[in-house]
Amino acid sequence: MKENKYDDQKFFEEYSRFPRSVEGLSAAGEWHELKKLLPNFTGKRVLDIGCGFGWHCIYAAEQGAASVLGTDISEKMLAVAREKTHAPSVSYQRMAMEDIAFAQDSFDVVISSLAFHYTPDFGDICRRVGDCLAAGGDFVFSVEHPVFTAYGTQDWSYDPAGNRDHWPVDRYFEEGRRDAVFLGEHVTKFHKTLTTYLNTLLKTGFAVTGLVEPQPEPGLLDTVPGMRDELRRPMMLLVAAKKQG
Incomplete structure (x- = not known):
């Protein structure tokens, strides 16, 4: 499924006001852990799938990447990314993640931030x-x-009384479509179990080298609204893997 909610004007305007959209990686609660999983970018050819506003592309270029290509289905997101990016080694291309089809040995590093829960077939992405x-x-x-x-x-x-009581978990083993509400809009996502994420990587020729369920960066707990509640359940899963062979 190739959902392109981010080109909806109302949704895009709401997303653009998100703290991590405005301030970049410094406002991303998982960034302090994600950057530990990233490899040395010096001289590397990098692909960022679902690059959004291009924050990770810019970071890779700053860390010495030889070339960085950011892909995203949203033209509105890419327009902002191009505006923010000044490094000549970074380029952007409109492309759905399901359409990624580059030649063999095109990249040394592939990264992606918060994109793969929008597609039903993680195995296809891994291949x-x-x-x-x-x-x-x-x-x-x-x-x-x-x-x-x-x-x-x-x-x-x-x-x-309207206080946050608990985070509901149900139908965990029933993978598939979920209709979520994000920034006041209905968004389609696809639930997958932890087993599916990890076993799919192993079955498609990757070795898992890192796994983190990040807690928020301590400095953000009292500066970003609602961030302290992120200590009550995991919101994100970070994975590092290497291609075998």
């Missing part, structure tokens, strides 16, 4: 990444944690 990644290359990505996606509504359960 496409494996096809264009050099042997021994790095594949590092983040997704919404299966505990976060299982129930579907992606909202807390509230007590009679």
Whole structure:
């Protein structure tokens, strides 16, 4: 499924006001852990799938990447990314993740941030990444944690006083479509179990080298609204893998 909610004007305007959209990686609660999983970018050819506003592309270029290609289905996101990016080694291309089809040995590193829960077939993504990644290359990505996606509504359960009572988890082993509400809009996502994420990587020729269920960066707990509640359940899953062979 190739959902392009981010080109909807109302949704895009709401997303553009998100703290991580405005301030970049410094406002991303998982960034302090994700960057530890990233390889040395010096001289590397990098692909960023679902690059959004291009924050990770810019970071890779700053860390010495020889070339960085950011792909995204949203033209509005790419327009902002191009505006923000000044490094000549970074380029952007409009492309759905399901259409990734680059030549063999095109990249040394493939990264992706919070994109793969929008597609139903993670195995297809892994095969496409494996096809264009050099042997021994790095594949590092983040997704919404299966505990976060299982129930579907992606909202807390509230007590009679309106306080956040608990995070509901149900239908965990029933993978597939979930109709979530994000920034006041209905968004289609696809729940997958932790087993599916990890076993799919192993079955498609990758070795898992890192796994993190990140807690928020301590400095953001009292500066970003609602961030302290992120200590109550995992919201994200970070995975690092290497292509074998």
